[in-house]
Amino acid sequence: MAQDVGQHRHTKVLTIDTMNANVKKVEYAVRGPILQRAEQLERELREGVKKPFDEVIKANIGDAHAMGQQPITFFRQVLALCAYPDLLDSNKFPEDAKNRAxxxxxxxxxxxxxxxxxxxxxxxxxxxxxxxxxxxxxxxxxxxxxxxxxxxxxxxxxxxxxxxxxxxxxxxxxxxxxxxxxxxxxxxxxxxxxxxxxxxxxxxxxxxxxxxxxxxxxxxxxxxxxxxxxxxxxxxxxxxxxxxxxxxxxxxxxxxxxxxxxxxxxxxxxxxxxxxxxxxxxxxxxxxxxxxxxxxxxxxxxxxxxxxxxxxxxxxxxxxxxxxxxxxxxxxxxxxxxxxxxxxxxxxxxxxxxxNPPQPGEPSHTQFVKEQKATLNDLAQKAKLTEDILNTVPGIRCNPVQGAMYSFPQISLPQRAIKEAREKGQEPDMFYCMMLLETTGICLVPGSGFGQKEGTYHFRMTILPPAAKLKILLNKVKEFHQKFTEQYS
The missing domain is CATH 3.40.640.10 (Type I PLP-dependent aspartate aminotransferase-like (Major domain))
Structure with missing residues (x-):
C-alpha cells in the first residue's frame, strides 16, 4: 500500500489528460499565436536583435487607448475623484465632475x-x-x-x-x-x-x-x-x-x-x-x-x-x-x-x-462634445482610408467599413502558398499573417480565426492606429501582398 502511494505521489492531479476537455476546445484568435509571436518580436527588438522593421504595429485587437486614442477628460476626472476623494477639495476639477463623483x-x-x-x-x-x-x-x-x-x-x-x-x-x-x-x-x-x-x-x-x-x-x-x-x-x-x-x-x-x-x-x-x-x-x-x-x-x-x-x-x-x-x-x-x-x-x-454625460449648460459639456465628436470623426476618416488604400491592391478586396472598428478584407492567395501552408499544417491565411508579421512587424489576425466561407481567405485589422501610422501600416500591407504574390505565383 505504502509503495502505491509513493508511486503516485509525483503524478500531477491535473494534467492535460485529466483537465476539463471543453477548455481544450476553446480558441480565441485575437490573442492567439500571432499575438504571442508579436510580443516575442517586441522583446527581441528591445534586446537589440536586428529585424527588417523598427517596431511591431499591433492591429490585432480593438484596444483603443493602446493605439493612441485619448480618454474623455470628464470620465477620467470623475473616476479620479471617486478613487481619491481628497481631490474633491481641489480647485483643479470642474464643479459638475465633483457633483457626479x-x-x-x-x-x-x-x-x-x-x-x-x-x-x-x-x-x-x-x-x-x-x-x-x-x-x-x-x-x-x-x-x-x-x-x-x-x-x-x-x-x-x-x-x-x-x-x-x-x-x-x-x-x-x-x-x-x-x-x-x-x-x-x-x-x-x-x-x-x-x-x-x-x-x-x-x-x-x-x-x-x-x-x-x-x-x-x-x-x-x-x-x-x-x-x-x-x-x-x-x-x-x-x-x-x-x-x-x-x-x-x-x-x-x-x-x-x-x-x-x-x-x-x-x-x-x-x-x-x-x-x-x-x-x-x-x-x-x-x-x-x-x-x-x-x-x-x-x-x-x-x-x-x-x-x-x-x-x-x-x-x-x-x-x-x-x-x-x-x-x-x-x-x-x-x-x-x-x-x-x-x-x-x-x-x-x-x-x-x-x-449620463455632461448636459448643456454644465461646465464640462462643451469639452465633452468636442472630444466625443473628434474621436468619432477621426475613426470615420480612418475607416474610409483603410477601405480606399486596401482596394488599390490587386488581390485584396475590402468592403466599405460602415461601422465598428475593423476591416475584414478578402485576400487572394496563390496555389503554391496554399500548398506550402497546408504542408506546414497551417491555415493559408495564418501562414500569410505570420509571414507578414515576420517581415514587416505588422500584427493582423487571420480570417480563419473568425470563420469564413470555404476556399476564401481574409484578415482582420483594426482601424485604430493614428492616421499617420495607419497609412504606414496599410502601405506596408500593400507592398507585402505584392511581394508575397510574386514569390508564390
Missing part, C-alpha cells in the same frame, strides 16, 4: 468605490442606463430592474449563454452565430459544450444578413441539436457592416416564428460612419413592431464602455438589458451573477458617465 460615492458602501455593490449593479447607475436606453430608443420605456451591469459585454454574453445551455445529444442547445464571428462566441460555446450553428453573412452584399441563409442553417441544425438562441453582432465585428432597419425587423420575425432567444451584441452602437447607415437597436425595433412581438420575443442586448468613443477597455464596464425573460429564470440569473459578487465598481461608475 459625490453622487456615485454616496451610492457606494462607506462612500468608497472599494466596497462591494449589489450583484446587479448600483441602483442609480442602472437608472442612468435605463434613461439612456429610453432616450436612444425615442421614448420607449426601459425598466432599471431589467438592467444588469456586467464586467464588459463579454461577461453578460457568457452568462446568458450559460442559462440557455441544456439537454443531451440531439436535445443539446444549438446556438446560431454569424460567420465571420467574434471568437468570444465560438469560445463560449466550446466551453459550455453547446452546439455551434453557423450562418454565413453575404460578403458580396457588404456582409449583409440573409434570412434564407438563417432558415437553411436552422433546418440543417435541427437534425442534430435543439437550436434555441440566435446571436447578432450589429455593427459587425469583424466585418464592420451596419444592418438596415428592415434586416433587424426580418430577424425579429424569424426569431418569433422559430421560437429563438435573441441576443443582440450592440457594443459598437456609436461607431457608424457610412452615409445612409444608421444604428437601429433591436429593443427599439421590437417595440415599434407592436405587442405581437414586443410582448413575446425574448431578447438580451449588450453594451460596453470598451468601444465607441470611450475605448475604456481595461475598466471592464458593461450592461445587458433583458426583455420578456421568464420571472423564474430572471431569479436564477440574479442568483448566478451573485456568485461573482459584483462587477468592477470603476467600470460601473464609468457606465453611469457614458449613459
Amino acid at each position: 459625490r453622487l456615485l460615492l454616496k451610492a457606494c458602501g462607506g462612500s468608497s468605490i472599494g466596497s462591494y455593490t449589489s450583484s446587479q449593479g448600483i441602483e442609480c447607475v442602472r437608472r442612468d442606463v435605463a434613461s439612456y436606453i429610453k432616450r436612444r430608443d425615442g421614448g420607449i420605456a426601459s425598466d432599471p430592474d431589467n438592467i444588469y451591469l456586467t464586467t464588459g459585454a463579454s461577461d453578460g454574453i457568457m452568462t446568458i449563454l450559460k442559462l440557455l445551455t441544456a439537454g443531451e445529444g440531439r436535445t443539446r442547445t444549438g446556438m446560431m452565430i454569424p460567420i465571420p464571428q467574434y471568437p468570444l462566441y465560438s469560445a463560449a460555446i466550446a466551453e459550455l459544450d453547446a452546439i455551434q450553428i453557423n450562418y454565413y453573412l453575404n460578403e458580396e452584399k457588404c456582409w449583409s444578413l440573409d434570412i434564407n441563409e438563417l432558415q437553411q442553417s436552422l433546418e440543417a441544425a435541427r437534425k442534430h441539436c435543439n437550436p434555441r438562441v440566435l446571436c447578432i453582432i450589429n455593427p459587425g465585428n469583424p466585418t464592420g457592416q451596419v444592418q438596415s432597419r428592415q434586416c433587424v425587423e426580418d430577424v425579429i420575425r424569424f426569431a418569433a416564428r422559430e421560437r429563438l432567444f435573441l441576443m443582440a451584441d450592440e457594443v459598437y452602437q456609436d461607431n457608424v460612419y457610412a452615409e445612409g447607415c444608421a444604428f437601429h437597436s433591436f429593443k427599439k425595433v421590437l417595440f415599434e413592431m407592436g405587442p405581437e412581438f414586443s410582448s413575446t420575443v425574448e431578447l438580451a442586448s449588450f453594451h460596453s464602455t470598451s468601444k465607441c468613443y470611450m475605448g475604456e477597455c481595461g475598466l471592464r464596464g458593461g450592461y445587458m438589458e433583458v426583455i420578456n425573460m421568464d420571472p423564474e429564470v430572471k431569479a436564477q440569473l440574479t442568483k448566478l451573477i451573485s456568485v461573482r459578487l459584483c462587477p468592477p465598481v470603476p467600470g460601473q461608475a464609468l457606465m453611469a458617465l457614458v449613459t
Whole structure:
C-alpha cells in the first residue's frame, strides 16, 4: 500500500489528460499565436536583435487607448475623484465632475468605490442606463430592474449563454452565430459544450444578413441539436457592416416564428460612419413592431464602455438589458451573477458617465462634445482610408467599413502558398499573417480565426492606429501582398 502511494505521489492531479476537455476546445484568435509571436518580436527588438522593421504595429485587437486614442477628460476626472476623494477639495476639477463623483460615492458602501455593490449593479447607475436606453430608443420605456451591469459585454454574453445551455445529444442547445464571428462566441460555446450553428453573412452584399441563409442553417441544425438562441453582432465585428432597419425587423420575425432567444451584441452602437447607415437597436425595433412581438420575443442586448468613443477597455464596464425573460429564470440569473459578487465598481461608475454625460449648460459639456465628436470623426476618416488604400491592391478586396472598428478584407492567395501552408499544417491565411508579421512587424489576425466561407481567405485589422501610422501600416500591407504574390505565383 505504502509503495502505491509513493508511486503516485509525483503524478500531477491535473494534467492535460485529466483537465476539463471543453477548455481544450476553446480558441480565441485575437490573442492567439500571432499575438504571442508579436510580443516575442517586441522583446527581441528591445534586446537589440536586428529585424527588417523598427517596431511591431499591433492591429490585432480593438484596444483603443493602446493605439493612441485619448480618454474623455470628464470620465477620467470623475473616476479620479471617486478613487481619491481628497481631490474633491481641489480647485483643479470642474464643479459638475465633483457633483457626479459625490453622487456615485454616496451610492457606494462607506462612500468608497472599494466596497462591494449589489450583484446587479448600483441602483442609480442602472437608472442612468435605463434613461439612456429610453432616450436612444425615442421614448420607449426601459425598466432599471431589467438592467444588469456586467464586467464588459463579454461577461453578460457568457452568462446568458450559460442559462440557455441544456439537454443531451440531439436535445443539446444549438446556438446560431454569424460567420465571420467574434471568437468570444465560438469560445463560449466550446466551453459550455453547446452546439455551434453557423450562418454565413453575404460578403458580396457588404456582409449583409440573409434570412434564407438563417432558415437553411436552422433546418440543417435541427437534425442534430435543439437550436434555441440566435446571436447578432450589429455593427459587425469583424466585418464592420451596419444592418438596415428592415434586416433587424426580418430577424425579429424569424426569431418569433422559430421560437429563438435573441441576443443582440450592440457594443459598437456609436461607431457608424457610412452615409445612409444608421444604428437601429433591436429593443427599439421590437417595440415599434407592436405587442405581437414586443410582448413575446425574448431578447438580451449588450453594451460596453470598451468601444465607441470611450475605448475604456481595461475598466471592464458593461450592461445587458433583458426583455420578456421568464420571472423564474430572471431569479436564477440574479442568483448566478451573485456568485461573482459584483462587477468592477470603476467600470460601473464609468457606465453611469457614458449613459449620463455632461448636459448643456454644465461646465464640462462643451469639452465633452468636442472630444466625443473628434474621436468619432477621426475613426470615420480612418475607416474610409483603410477601405480606399486596401482596394488599390490587386488581390485584396475590402468592403466599405460602415461601422465598428475593423476591416475584414478578402485576400487572394496563390496555389503554391496554399500548398506550402497546408504542408506546414497551417491555415493559408495564418501562414500569410505570420509571414507578414515576420517581415514587416505588422500584427493582423487571420480570417480563419473568425470563420469564413470555404476556399476564401481574409484578415482582420483594426482601424485604430493614428492616421499617420495607419497609412504606414496599410502601405506596408500593400507592398507585402505584392511581394508575397510574386514569390508564390
